[in-house]
């Protein structure tokens with residue numbers, strides 16, 4: 657009888673362990689990779705800086721980076737040998753099919769605000785920098801957001817549009833059907849209006865979990881960006897790609913340098929992440 661209870665305890669313990677959420681998450685974190693990457697390979701592989709902006713304008717919102725700060729930041733990237741890449745290049749590099757320049761940067765913007773066209777676009781062009789904007793199709797042409805004409809014009813000049821879902825609702829609050837619609841419909845509308853494959857999504861409000869990531873993959877995305885702070889490397893999950901958010905703060909420029917430089921050093925020496 658004693659033995660029976662011992663076995664029962666072990667079985668129940670195992671079931672609790674197997675389905676305990678954090679363990680489950682840990683086990684599936686890298687499900688997008690075909691096999692576990694050795695730490696040495698991850699350390700030696702590419703480190704890709706993905707910057708995340710929202711608005712470029714001279715306002716008081718923390719989301720709004722001022723024009724002169726944005727100009728100085730783009731200047732800093734160019735002066736320091738960063739090369740702006742596309743999300744396609746990022747994915748190819750993670751798949752081992754493309755060698756990136758030594759200091760790659762993916763410059764991204766979320767939401768598709770009008771000031772991206774009015775203010776960010778001329779500065780990006782001045783420095784010859786590519787960028788990627790995550791668009792909310794339901795808001796295109798609405799007050800404060802860019803129009804389809806503006807998006808098309810930017811696309812002809814090195815700025816790539818990808819999806820930020822149809823209506824920008826935090827996906828974890830939605831039932832599966834609605835979540836699927838948000839992810840799929842936005843992809844379809846953007847592909848039809850812009851005439852190219854839309855393979856990437858940025859989760860609205862940055863929130864995601866493995867279930868959401870699974871649906872994003874199921875409807876045909878190849879990768880998804882979060883606001884999880886860090887550089888992308890060979891240990892990154894394709895559906896939980898890290899970004900470094902840049903906000904307006906009392907010391908915007910100092911924070912910019914620290915975020916892109918110190919973060920990089922921390923990760924190179926293995927002090928953060930994993």
Ligand SMILES: [Zn+2]
Pocket residue numbers: 766767820824860861
């Ligand atoms: Zn957003």
